[in-house]
Amino acid sequence: MDSPVDRRRFLAAAALVPALSALDVRAIPKYRVVTRFKPWPKPGMPGAYPGRVITVHSPNCIDEATEKVDAPTVREMISRGMTTLTGDRDPRDSWARFFNADDYVGIKINCSGAPGAMSMPDVVADVIRNLQTVGVQPANICIHERAGGQINQARYEQFVPAGVRVESGNTWLGYDPGVYVDVNFFGEDDTRSYLIRMVTDRFTKIINIPNMKDHSASGVTGCLKNISYGEFNNVARSHYRYKTECLTFIGTLASTEPIRSMTVLNIMDGLRGVWHGGPFSTNRRYRFYPKQMKFGTDPVAMDRLLIDIIDAERKRQGAISVWNVAPTTFGTSQQWEQDPNINRFVRETGHIEYAGTLGLGVYDVNRIQHTELTV
């Protein structure tokens, strides 16, 4: 907090803001979901294993000093994670439960903080190796992100076989005018968020590979936010001054077809994480190293466990909880970047629980079957 004047000005302004508490009961925005796609008989989310989360730890997966990833260890983590998730002995059998040679697989990575915070290329590369073991052709695999500039910084193409596409909504096919969520949050004129068209035109399945990050608006960003804000455009409009509509928007987008049906597997890359300043945090001071990966089909259960990981690290660092939305915590973006005890939005960590109410997964931690392994 570098300016008491600024702080006073904020507090004066805050008094005028009607919703400065997560406890505020407010109406769910009036969403209009437009899609030509019907849900699959068994949608990918929560999928075949609702409530089941497999966490694989490894102290050797990443070198904290150099941030170099140990690829063989990652390979072992993914094999153990997948076989434990499905109960198969051979990883190929595990992958074959989800994918076959006829699939065109979109890999939704997260690189909004690249290169310091992103889905690690080594993780993505091993996922692709596994897809190939069940017959998915490199030409039928597309690593993708909504925004164009970010994905270029991650250099995925250097880690994956020739033929695998690395694309964004800006570089390939654009957006599908027939699949969007229409909602007016704050009086904005552009009320539509369109789904990127490669999902509707090309993909048959999606693997969601988020990483572990704090998020100034949504509290944390994991599976749900990656597959929603990361696949639809015009989503920043859900944040306005101190308010945000992440609470319901994330789940609504994630449950829009074909995203909900097509996202059949979530692999959360927790080799490296961000405990403050997310999602774009470039300040290494806020990075930490959970050294784990989570596997599941249930994004709600996985994100529920993510809350505890981020919050625990914040606590360890002496920062306020992701649940803390007290008016006294608010400041400017600059102050928030410098001080982990400052909020810039009313964080809506509750978006995960809300997504659970939409049928996307299990939020109650007592009902989550969490298996932890170490390799």
Place this chain on the structure above:
Amino acid sequence: MTRPATQLLLAISCAIVAVTPDLKVQGSDTRSPAPSGQGSWKIYVSPALPPDASTYVDVPAPSLQPMPNDGYAQVTLAPWVQSNGWRFMRGLQKARYAAIPRTVAPLAAAEAFAFNVDAILNPDPADAADLGTMLEFLKVNAQPPMPPLANIGIVDDGSPAMGEALNMLIRRNLLYKVVKQPERKLDLTVEVGTKDFPKESLANPSDFAARVREKLTDDKRLVRIFGANTVVARLTGDGTRARLVLVAYGRNRTMQDIRVTVLGKYRPAAFALYGAPADTKLLDVIPAGQFTEFTIPRFNTVAIVDLQTPVRMTSARAGRDFELTANPRAPEWRTAPRVQIGTDYFGKAIAGAPTTVRSRWTDKHLYLLYECPYDELNLRPNPNPAAETPQLWNNDVAEVFVGWDFEHIGRYKELQVSPQSEWVDLDIDRDNPRTQAGMRWNSGYSVKGRIDSAKKVWYGEMRIPFSAIDERTTPLAGREFRIGLYRIAGNEPRQFYAWSPTGQANFHVPAAFGMLILR
């Protein structure tokens, strides 16, 4: 400037007939040609001035101002567009852009064009080439003006505060006209001092515009733009045609993939995008309920889209189902409503007598009768009307594409009849080609073909069960279908008749379908 000034001046003067530009650059001067051309709109480039130059009113240059950020998160704030549209809507018809910063002259010209006002431009000399290119573009695309389309009436008290409000309505693309008193035909009249719009509501133009939008509702907005918040729309029309002009005020004025909705059922008939490659197309044109939607790909500064209402055909109710005769003199067909097809899929006239299509309907069936004059027939040997004929379209054939789902226009049925009573019917789903049934689908329709060699006319009649083409309940008078009527005729060169031209060498352009109304 890369070209000698004199050469440039000549280029511009020759190019612009309709808009009468005249440009003095580095001391050169030329005389304005007399204003002429298709539009009433005229632009004079200073120092060449019209005789009534003194009646022109100074206006500021159009611009974009970023919103100041006070440091708090404000990711959704739109930059501030400085458009003169509100001045023009208030009645200003002659504008002098006296001080135009570098690079802005083409935008000023586009703005004046969009609002059909006469303008004097005083550009930065360095903009001569860009302005010339823009004026050339505008000249080519000028047309006689049509009335502005608006469904909001604003009772203007002439106050500066009202001016700010009008400005905001322009920026928000809430299309209005200034009225002296409420007009019943309008969806909304805004009169400050009333219950809905108290005097205090003018204090904040943004809130005022939001209030207007709320009262009108988005469902009644004539134009909406998705993917940009620095584009101002101007819509004119005459009931059967409309012209949409979009002016981009953004920083470099380049826009990418703007999605546009226009209230009304239209089909794009022509478009022109400044700064776009010649092969650019409007994308994803679909009717969506009461709206027409399309995507405008990359353009710079100004986009012009001409829209037409779809062609319409009525089908008259018949008292009962009837036998197929393929005879236009049969009682059922003598007085049936009809349309004629005399153009190909590009809209180019086809020589000779047109094809005529009649239609009747009953509770169970839709009937169509094609009357097809010909010079030469392209028939299959050994026709087999008892079975479906694959690739029937390689010979003489009459076709109907018909769909009922206005939200998913890529889903429709294709049914064909040949002069020899051959047939093929297909289920089409252009949204999901992998799941469409194609020829596996069977409508259960009946056909009859007949050739009158003496008159060189062949006839093709179809009786199509509504249950095969419409998932709704029993057909009722007033029900509408999306329909395309086509015919392929003769040997090389084959003729491809299209009732509503598709603009492509392809019949399968559902956005170009016309309408069939049961009467």
